[in-house]
Amino acid sequence: MNRSEIRDKTKQIIADVAGIDIEELDRDLKLREELMLDSLKEMEIVVRTELCFEIALDEDLLISVQTLDEYCDLIEKAVECR
Amino acid sequence: MKIALIDPMFKRVNSNTHMKTLLSTSPYLYFYSSYWSGFSTGLLILASLVPKDAEVRYIDDNFEEIPYEEQFDIVAITATTQQATRAYAIAQEFRKKWGKRCVLVVGGYHVSYYTEEARKTFDVVFQGEAESSWPAFLLDYQKKSWKPVYRSTDYPPVNLQEVPVPRYDLLNSEYYKMLWIQTSRGCPRSCEFCAASEYFGHRTRSKPPEQTVREIRYARKFLKFQPILFADDNMFHRSSHSIELLAELEKSQIRYVAQTDIGIAANPQLLEQLRNSGCSVLFIGFESLDPRNLSLMNNDRWKLKQLSAYGEHIQTILETGIGIYGAFILGYDWDTEESFKDVGDFITEHYLAGAQITFPTPLPGTKLRRRLLKEGRVLNTPWENYTFFDVNISHPTLTKAQLEEELYKLYTRIYSKEYLGQKNRYYKELFRRTFSA
Numbered sequence: 322m323n324r325s326e327i328r329d330k331t332k333q334i335i336a337d338v339a340g341i342d343i344e345e346l347d348r349d350l351k352l353r354e355e356l357m358l359d360s361l362k363e364m365e366i367v368v369r370t371e372l373c374f375e376i377a378l379d380e381d382l383l384i385s386v387q388t389l390d391e392y393c394d395l396i397e398k399a400v401e402c403r
Numbered sequence: 404m405k406i407a408l409i410d411p412m413f414k415r416v417n418s419n420t421h422m423k424t425l426l427s428t429s430p431y432l433y434f435y436s437s438y439w440s441g442f443s444t445g446l447l448i449l450a451s452l453v454p455k456d457a458e459v460r461y462i463d464d465n466f467e468e469i470p471y472e473e474q475f476d477i478v479a480i481t482a483t484t485q486q487a488t489r490a491y492a493i494a495q496e497f498r499k500k501w502g503k504r505c506v507l508v509v510g511g512y513h514v515s516y517y518t519e520e521a522r523k524t525f526d527v528v529f530q531g532e533a534e535s536s537w538p539a540f541l542l543d544y545q546k547k548s549w550k551p552v553y554r555s556t557d558y559p560p561v562n563l564q565e566v567p568v569p570r571y572d573l574l575n576s577e578y579y580k581m582l583w584i585q586t587s588r589g590c591p592r593s594c595e596f597c598a599a600s601e602y603f604g605h606r607t608r609s610k611p612p613e614q615t616v617r618e619i620r621y622a623r624k625f626l627k628f629q630p631i632l633f634a635d636d637n638m639f640h641r642s643s644h645s646i647e648l649l650a651e652l653e654k655s656q657i658r659y660v661a662q663t664d665i666g667i668a669a670n671p672q673l674l675e676q677l678r679n680s681g682c683s684v685l686f687i688g689f690e691s692l693d694p695r696n697l698s699l700m701n702n703d704r705w706k707l708k709q710l711s712a713y714g715e716h717i718q719t720i721l722e723t724g725i726g727i728y729g730a731f732i733l734g735y736d737w738d739t740e741e742s743f744k745d746v747g748d749f750i751t752e753h754y755l756a757g758a759q760i761t762f763p764t765p766l767p768g769t770k771l772r773r774r775l776l777k778e779g780r781v782l783n784t785p786w787e788n789y790t791f792f793d794v795n796i797s798h799p800t801l802t803k804a805q806l807e808e809e810l811y812k813l814y815t816r817i818y819s820k821e822y823l824g825q826k827n828r829y830y831k832e833l834f835r836r837t838f839s840a
Contacts, residue, residue, distance in 0.1 A: 340658030340681055345627055357580055357630050359434045361683060361726045361756050362658075364827055368834040380827040 327374070327400050328393045334369045335389060338362050348390040352383065366392075374400050404457040404544075407475040408446040408573075411482060411489040412464045414790055415439055421811035422792045431818035435757055437580035438728075440465075443481050444585055444634065445511065447569030449537050461573035464489065471496050474505065477544065480525075481511040484766055484789040491524045498524075506544065510537075512602050513786070516767035518552060531555030531602070532588075534566055563588065563610045571622040582622055582629040586615045586648065590637040592664065594690070594701050595770035596732060596763055599636045607637075609644055612651035619655060631659040639663045642673055649673070652680040660728070662686040665709050668716030674723045684756055685720060688730040689713060692745055696735040702770075717753045724837035726756035726830070733813070734762040734798055734806045743809040747816050754829045758817055760810060761791035 322330075336343040339356045352358050358366070363383040371378050376399045386392045415436070416423040426432055442463065450459045462469060478497050482490035494507045510529030514521035521528045527549055529536055535558035543549040555561070587609040590600040610618075619631065638661045639645040652659070658681040665687050667673060677685075690706060691697050697707040709716070720727055731746050750758045765772035765781050766789065775781045780797045788795055792810070794803045801809075816822065 337656075338658065339628070340631065340656065341628060350628075353433075356628050357434070357437065359630075359756075360823060360827060361830055364830040365683075365834055368831055368838055371835075372838060380831045381824075 324397055327397050330373055331370065331393045331396045334366055334373060338365050346389055350389045351387055352389060370396055376400060376403055404454065405475045406453055406457055406459045406477045406479060407462055408450055408459065409462045409478065409480045409493060410443040410446060410464060411480060411486040411493060413486055414787060416792045417788045417790050419793045419807050421807050425811060425814055429818055431823060435818065440580050441583050442574055442579055444569050444583055446481055447571060447573060448534060448566060450570040450573055451567035452538050453541060463578060466578045469493055471500050474501055477506045477508055479508040482509060482513045483511060484513040484786050487513045487786045494524045512598060513767060522551060527551060529553045532561045534561045535559050563608045568618050568621050571625045574625060576626050579626060579629060581632050582626045583632050583634045584619055585634040586610050587635045591640060592701065592705060593703060596700060598766040598769050601768045607641060612648040615648065616651050616655055619657060631657055633659060633661040636662055637664055639667050639673060642670060645673060646676065649676040649680040657681045658683050660684040660686060664688065665713065665716050668719040674720060678723045678725055682725055684726040684728055686728040686730065690732050691735055692749055693737050693742060695737040699736060714753060721833060724834060729755045729758045731758060731760045732763050733760055736799060739800065740805065740809055743813045747813050750817050751822055754826055760813055762794055762806065764789055764791050764795055
């Protein structure tokens, strides 16, 4: 899976959990302040990402992340280190 | 014709300094606070009912300066009880500036019961739902002969199938954290504290599912990212309508939060459909864990009958992958300091995603107000104190200071780093199970 595929799949997971059309997701979109992802949705994103890429993620992962782009970067790295 | 539609300032807390500080400073209450932010869908519907050539503005006092210097032909204000004092102050300013050149109109829940109080400031008061009476008033206005009071009962009953799509285009999307959508009005339960069921009635009236989906699509053009919250007080108690609605929602690929009662746990098929249609959280009124309080709250004892199965029902809902926000009222007749601890234990033991804990508030028109007035227990507090986090009644054993202290302790317990960690671990495991299944 190349980097662009990882990013596209990660974006799709966030779009599905937020209930937003993927076309609306901008790379600088703030996950908490703009998408209003609460802790339940954050956990849902973490689990869906784990299952999609067969990786293990910490449940606190999203605390350190502000934007969609930052999350995609983290997942890219996690998939590369798999 | 130039019309201002004004939503007055909505204070989350008035005099309870503990809660005021906590709500404005705790990072763990960010989402909780967002649930309480919103716009007036009622005013947006009225905006859809004005003549085509009318100029209409929606002004939100929570975010904007009221433009007193601007002349409007009609200033229409909505008011819940806690907004009433502010609504009167806004109207008085317009009167001072523009005299009788501006017609002052008020509607909403509070003035439907305190009509004479509102008449002291306003030229026109709307009692009850205004979708049928507002167009009649606008015609009367054009003839320069309007009535002082427009009663919903004097006009055809409001048919939700004919209610136009609210004018979401009038909103400044940057102000709002949530997108509220209403699909029905009314609730069959008869809880003594509930103002909405007194106002909208006990017979549920619904919009057809396609109408709801149309509204969501239209609203999404203007509020692109805000999570959807259904405003209906009890959305899924009629399963035939729910099945049709959920099938339509499923096609829309949205995520949403909805309010319902714990009875939904008895319908596994509906729960499955809820999950498939995008429901992430159900907001459920548990109200109390004390059977004596539940008997008082709900005279048909429906809630009391559910009490022994609360835990089992919660587990059934969680296992479908849907979180629960619990609503509790503390400071009811039989509550003690221990009750606050019990509710805290209940929330954490059942991993509720969040909880809204409020004080009993004797809102006008409710059975609770009538009972407490009879018992001489309604305190002489101003309307702006009717926020649900402020004490407005005297309790048989607990002082105001004790009630405020216990509520503060409970909120700091359940909106804490420790409980957030516990919840996250629990939900991560739960989602793993449900998504892998």
